[in-house]
Amino acid sequence: MTDIMQNANPLPEEFKVKVLRQDGPGQNTYWEHHRVDYEQDMNVISVLQRIAAQSETIEGKSVAPVAWDCNCLEEVCGACTMVINGRTRQSCTALVDRLLEEDPEVIELQPMRKFPVLRDLVVDRSRLFRSLQKTKCWVPVDGYYDMGAGQRQSRPEQEEAYPLSQCMSCGCCLDACPQFTKVELERQDGESETAFQARKEAEYDKNFVGAHAISQVMLFNANPTGKNNANERVDALMKEGGIQVCGNAQNCVAVCPKEIPLTTSIARAGRATTVRAIKKWFDR
Numbered sequence: 001m002t003d004i005m006q007n008a009n010p011l012p013e014e015f016k017v018k019v020l021r022q023d024g025p026g027q028n029t030y031w032e033h034h035r036v037d038y039e040q041d042m043n044v045i046s047v048l049q050r051i052a053a054q055s056e057t058i059e060g061k062s063v064a065p066v067a068w069d070c071n072c073l074e075e076v077c078g079a080c081t082m083v084i085n086g087r088t089r090q091s092c093t094a095l096v097d098r099l100l101e102e103d104p105e106v107i108e109l110q111p112m113r114k115f116p117v118l119r120d121l122v123v124d125r126s127r128l129f130r131s132l133q134k135t136k137c138w139v140p141v142d143g144y145y146d147m148g149a150g151q152r153q154s155r156p157e158q159e160e161a162y163p164l165s166q167c168m169s170c171g172c173c174l175d176a177c178p179q180f181t182k183v184e185l186e187r188q189d190g191e192s193e194t195a196f197q198a199r200k201e202a203e204y205d206k207n208f209v210g211a212h213a214i215s216q217v218m219l220f221n222a223n224p225t226g227k228n229n230a231n232e233r234v235d236a237l238m239k240e241g242g243i244q245v246c247g248n249a250q251n252c253v254a255v256c257p258k259e260i261p262l263t264t265s266i267a268r269a270g271r272a273t274t275v276r277a278i279k280k281w282f283d284r
């Protein structure tokens, strides 16, 4: 805990938390207010744990615990991403002492804005993973036998690739992107789960893939083995919802918690798609 804060503001005994709740997909949202006793070194996950244990609002009304998602608790999995005091970020690394410096009265929690809400602060990020699938962001192997050491990457190649490899699929870059608009579909009467998933994926594929996928294409295309499928990935970026949708607003690079050089990746991907288009034209 910070001496700066201790000097600037006396430590509060308690603070308020305002949570935007939603009981299920497609349902109405409503604000709920909680009071939490202050302890040193809390993060937003520990605040949500206290709220779950209390299960009571400021007004004394008994409520179901707020739902949220988390996993690694060290800003690696991206699962705990939500909008905290208006900023999309990971709740495991959002420290209460810092948040109370921004607003000593209240901490405001909302789900991410560009993904369908499943419940409270839990969103369906399947579109984000579908983008990685669409753009073939993996290195295929043709078996699980020992294939020996792979090709080596030079030091400069490693240094260029490493920052991109830190993407944790958190969705911050998508939440901030004006071109990444929310796609929310509901299951129709009589529609099987399989048919619903297929319809969702088809709809996702028509919409913008997002900065994370563009950057991952550059990562896998630079991999010595991944290079073998480079054209397939670039072709995927040239389809509907591909790189042409990017308006170059650069919000993505400003919000990425891993400081991934997304606009550099987008510029490199833009050049790759242009070269690919010219080659295809000459090959006709």
Ligand code: SF4
Residues within 6 Å of the ligand: 176, 177, 178, 179, 180, 210, 211, 245, 246, 247, 248, 249, 250, 251, 252, 253, 263, 266
């Ligand atoms: S640069 Fe492209 S991907 Fe990044 S925020 Fe702007 S439109 Fe979205």
Ligand code: SF4
Residues within 6 Å of the ligand: 166, 167, 168, 169, 170, 171, 172, 173, 174, 211, 212, 215, 255, 256, 257, 258, 259, 260, 262
């Ligand atoms: S590029 Fe950055 S903001 Fe986007 S999903 Fe990856 S880690 Fe999150």
Ligand code: FES
Residues within 6 Å of the ligand: 069, 070, 071, 072, 073, 074, 075, 076, 077, 078, 079, 080, 081, 090, 091, 092, 093
């Ligand atoms: S719990 Fe994994 S990033 Fe926060």
